[in-house]
Amino acid sequence: MAKLEYDETGRLLFTEEMKKDYTLLMPSMAPYHFIYFRDMFRSEGYKCEILENNSFDVIHEGMKHSHNDICVPAMLVIGQFIDAMKNGGYDIHKVALVMTQTGGGCRASNYISLIRKSFIKAGYEFIPIISANAVGLEPNPGFKITRSIILKLISGLIFGDVMMQLRNETIPYEINKGETEKVYKELEQKVSNYFYSRDLKVFYHPNKLFGEVIKRFSEIPTDKSVKKPKVGIVGEIYVKYSPLGNNGLEQLLLDEGCEVVTPNIFDFFIYTFDSAIHDISKYGGKRYSKFLQKLLIRFIEYRRNKVRRQLKKYGFRVYNHFYDLRRMSDGYINRGMHVGEGWLLTAEMIELIHIGAPNIVCTQPFGCLPNHIAGKGMIKRIKDNHPQSNIITIDYDTSATEINQLNRIRLMLSNAKRNLS
Ligand code: SF4
Structure with missing residues (x-):
């Protein structure tokens, strides 16, 4: 020791x-x-x-x-x-x-x-x-x-988002069962190897790799003539992404025959930088910190633009620029509400409706106040403006029964399937 x-x-x-x-x-x-x-x-x-x-x-x-x-x-x-x-x-x-x-x-x-x-x-x-x-x-x-860790972190978040999107966008429509998972594992290993590259490669190499990953997923034979309900997952960052926190929600929705659409995790990180910029502009603070965070957002979006171009080229869904996503919450909630997931949660629900995933599970840790304001608290207004939306909130609690969550999700899915036909 x-x-x-x-x-x-x-x-x-x-x-x-x-x-x-x-x-x-x-x-x-x-x-x-x-x-x-x-x-x-x-x-x-x-x-x-x-x-x-x-x-x-x-x-x-x-x-x-x-x-x-x-x-x-x-x-x-x-x-x-x-x-x-x-x-x-x-x-x-x-x-x-x-x-x-x-x-x-x-x-x-x-x-x-x-x-x-x-x-x-x-x-x-x-x-x-x-x-x-x-x-x-x-x-x-x-x-x-270090600088190297920051560059790798940026790449890691983008790769994680891309892999999550492509796996979820492909699995429900694959013709050969199990092929997407096989490709996913193969690419996961390839992406892992990237992190061991040296210096300049760490900076330039991911752009090439983004293209290779997206192209490889596009080669999986799929049948998109089958209509499946698209279901978005939003909410507090841990219960949204962690199967331990949400009782394996992604797999549950896949098993129920849905296409899962989970917004990118990177937007949450950019949102924290944007919140700091907002606070400095409103209440004062170090101007160089504001400048650096703006620069960082520009660099991240420059990197993500490379991914957007490749997604478009190979016919996958192209996600919004952060500032376009931010605009979606205008008229619903103030940008000063950036405690927890804050306005980002509202913006993500509206984004999902715009991209054709009006069925939404809003995951909330039991007793989480900010998410009850920016999630549950916004649903009525969103429904008034988007009558096609089909949103439920699910409380995740260590003592909650799984069956209650399941029943509510199935009720939402029966509406989703009816709306599809
Ligand atoms: S109140 Fe909600 S958003 Fe805040 S830390 Fe707790 S679970 Fe997370």
Whole structure:
């Protein structure tokens, strides 16, 4: 075990010495994307694993080691970490946990301190807990967000979004059952290899790879004459993307014969930069920070434009530019509402209706206030303006019965199928 060092506030640090033989563990929050985060860290010299434990023990440990008033995503993440410590077969004196932190106004910004509290309570106070954030919170000598990591992170998020879209857009219509999954796995490996490229390749190579991935999916034989209801998934970021958080919602919808449309995760990240810009413009702050974040959004959109061109070329759905997406929430909700998913959640529901996916499951962790305002709170207005919309909200709670969720989803699907005919 490495020598333990603390900062002046008493926070346990992840040191240079730990980097050599400690394994970083991350919760599996968004499976399509986090697999590339693993490669990103490994290629930068860290040992890294994504946790995939999802048994009932995870929920049980989460409930046992956190207060029942805290958000469901925090409870599940804590449960996944503690279960991994007990049953994952790791040397608990050689692991550190990594958790993303937005630095925004929502309770999500406190997940790190909640995890620490629960780890101390469970007797794991010697395990370093690292905050992965873009705003310089809680620095660690052995964990640095370098230029190379930022470039790889941008690519990882775009690849995750592209793979998620293409898999969901192809599977329901494939002629040879299982072919999409086979291609998906093949490409996942190819994309993983990209992260181990060096310097200039990290910068230029993804554009070529985007094209190869999209072309390969376009070669899968499909029959699009079969009409399937398109169902969008929106909501709080964890329950929207994590099968552990939403009881495998994507697979459930696929099994019910739907085409799943899940908005890109990258828009959430851009939304956090845009929210910071909005706040600086409104309330003051560092002008260079505003300038840098604007520049970053431009660079990300430059990269995503390359993907949009390829998607169009091969006949796939082309997603909106961030600022076009933002405009969709005008007249519904103020841009100042950027706690949790804020206005982005409203904008995504309207975007889904525009692209022909008016059937929407709005996933909400039980008791999540911002999502009840920007999600559930907006539905009546959206329905008034778009009568074809067919939106339901589903509360996800560690003690909720799955059958209730299933019944409500099936009710929405029966409307969706009727509207299709
Ligand atoms: S968005 Fe909801 S679930 Fe997420 S931290 Fe905020 S209140 Fe909790």
